[in-house]
Amino acid sequence: MIKNTANPIFSSYEKKDALYDEIFDENDEVRDVYKKLFELYSGLSSNDFGTLNEKAKATFFNQGITFQVYSDAKAQEKIFPFDLFPRIIDATEWETIEKGVLQRSKALNLFLHDVYHDKKIIKEGIVPLDLISSSSNYLQSMMGIDPPGGIYNHISGTDLIKHSDGHYYVLEDNIRCPSGVSYVMCNRNALKKALFGVFNHYDIHTVTDYAENLLEILESVKPNGVDIPTVVVITPGIYNSAYYEHSYLAKTIGIELVEGRDLFVENDFVYMKTISGPKRVDVIYRRIDDTFLDPLEFRSDSAIGVPGLFAAYKKGNVTIVNAPGTGVADDKAIYTYMPDIIKYYLDEEPILKNVHTYHCSREDDLKYVLENIDKLVIKPVDEAGGYGISIGNKLTKEEIKQVQEVIKKEPRKYIAQPIMSLSVHATFIEDENSFEQRHVDLRTFTLLGNQKDFVLKGGLTRVALKKGNLIVNSSQGGGSKDTWILKNK
Template identity: 80%
Template sequence: MKYNKSNPIFSSYQNNTNLFDEIFDKNENVRPTYKKILELYSDHSIQDFANLNEKAKASFFNQGITFQVYSDKKAQEKIFPFDLFPRIIEAKEWETIEKGVIQRSKALNLFLWDVYHKKNIIKEGIVPMDLISTSGNYLRQMIDFNPPGGIYNHISGTDLIKHSDGKYYVLEDNIRCPSGVSYVICNRNALKRALFGVFNHYEIQTVTDYSENLLEMLESVKPKGVDSPTCVLITPGVYNSAYYEHCYLAKTSGIELVEGRDLFVEKDFVYMKTINGPKRVDVIYRRIDDLFIDPMEFRKDSVLGVPGLFAAYKKGNVTLANAPGTGVADDKAIYTYMPQIIKYYLNEEPILNNVHTYHCSNPDDLKYILENIANLVIKPVDEAGGYGISIGNRLTKEEIEKVKMVIKENPRKYIAQPIMSLSVHATYIDETNSFEQRHVDLRTYTLLGQDKEFVLKGGLTRVALQKGNLIVNSSQGGGSKDTWVLKK
């Protein structure tokens, strides 16, 4: 089916055939998965979409669905940009994604146990020790400690792209405090309010079961001797960029949202202050970084954490999800070794592709990187939110020289990857009041517990709203789409 461009919705749509468009093929034929929704959307005018877009913004704002963007001088609260055209993933395609992210999560969990215990993968020369020992996220306090249930990365966020070859590639693994899952559910609700009729024509997997699965996972890793665990979510507070999400997940999971000042430790047990007196806490879903969770063990100036919390954790009296020290495994330098890590621990070939990655601490890689920056993406190994990324073909000669200097000052801090061509998707753009191609990625969410694994059937499709931009993070001006996974 070739799309009829006489319809005003896509009359100005420019299909760059050098990019992988998820809706149209190179001959401008509509891909089968999208035929029905394009027919349904053709019943609306572009002004209808402009009006629906404004309603969606108002709905997000009224519900408090916002995030913080930090600058040098002030923090700004913004509505999370939401696009009205959903991304659709076929059932067979999703099956591969789901198996792949579970495989990675399991392998990373085994890797974390190993690097904090026997270090066999290091002794056998598969992963260099210096990458572990020089990682700022490697916590020596976790050495030889067994977390409840043997789980480190209870919640994992895996970032995927679809390349111009039509295959999925993993860009990075996020296993410290991966964010964004609340927007997956809110996007679905917003689209249902705006265009409920389109849902009658597709059989779509639900995304509203995440919170109940989150609670089941948290309860599965309760400390020994606890029958009915009390779970809480600890937040840094209202000024955190993901505070809306913290509130949402606590509310929908039926657990208390607390700050550090709401908890205290007595005789190596954690208690929550309530109007009825202290109540023991058994499992803490933490959205506070490692170094801020306990001023007695880590940063003494932290007012976000709970004094004595880490001692209670080491005694096995409370579970922290995710476990402290998981960040050593989502270091982008470790990402380089993920195919070997999967093979070593699971004796399996990776289901999902890695992007070829060069590490600047490797002399041969460094030489190649410095000679080819114009064709590479340079990333800091420990940053999130799209910060610190340099895309070589967007840099001037002077900027390339600056990047070279920064890399040479601290090679351990940087990796480089080829510039991948992220797939594009039709996206409503406010400024032009039309649908245009924009680059997208996909963040999936995996839960690992005691005898429990779950992948949210949808994930967060993030959109780079600026034309040609490859960085999709909300902190860099990105937005998101509802992501439909078909049942069959």
């Protein structure tokens, strides 16, 4: 453990050599991509930075940029924590990431078409049938349905970590209703307002082009026979933890934000209620879980869905983005087979590595997991937001026993992975009024359309604000940073 004193605001920065620090190299020198930024920030004291931090928080507060931590004793809206020291990824590194996440998204789309049609990958013994049929996200009602443009996962969020070996690994694929992209754009705006001058010294890609590309993708998968589609975002409502994002995206894209009660189905077509009368809706970007979409098809107690929506979808009269049933492919048990899935459908080797994963439905894997919980991260296959995760080396002996019992009751529901050493990044900690190392990951956003694909040149760098914590999700108290992708020189 050493202390770097070359910069006033880093005077108490403790660098642990066992961790991969993205700012400082193994010789405690500032990495090349950060040298200019480090120099620009050197004129600021900790108090100066604290003042700028308050300014950024005020920006978020005034815009209503909030989220909800359900694990809190009292659920309440909170300002999304944002750190003013950006993460920088050079062009060469980003090129690999971009190709890798696009490869995964395309392979997953082909996988989804296959499991809802011929099931060739199952018949050939590459992915077990029981893994598909036992998935809580597999929708039998999607069998044989061909979504417009042949796209299932129009929007994918791929979570990456940088390990201590300096390489990126995929932690998981999110293709049900991946969230967080609004914070990517808001982070950029907040940083520009607080520290506009720093942008003059770096040539970085914009992130504000996401909205126009998303609209183009949404319009490209319109139903047959539609010239100019009407596109809407459907939200569960204002009490949803991601409501800010739903409203932000609708406003930024320039489309209507609706709830289930604003839509109705007549003769297998979907209409929106307006003051001028009913208006046909052609594409629905949904932020509602599958089983709540249509009370006539799925959960009869759903008050946020649209009766008859799925019948209209099956007839090809409306496009739902992402398609219902995509959750079977981001089941963490399927993640285990991603290298095989990529090879099978694309005849390519994976560009990005998987983290070695044990699936507890396999007898040998289960035995290993139960005997080595203290060395593993245990994850439920169908949860999101960091919920239900157990990090073995943080558990007491009694807690380990409890996790063992839970796994033994439902082995299919759990996977386990080695405790990876997520890279760390300098993060301003308000309580200490100084910079400290904090673990980070990266969520990228990929769009698949009928005529084009798009990967946002940026992403959501999520920060575990609690010291030593490896869980970065905002729902677990994490924050975020602006992510800069450098242009090729």
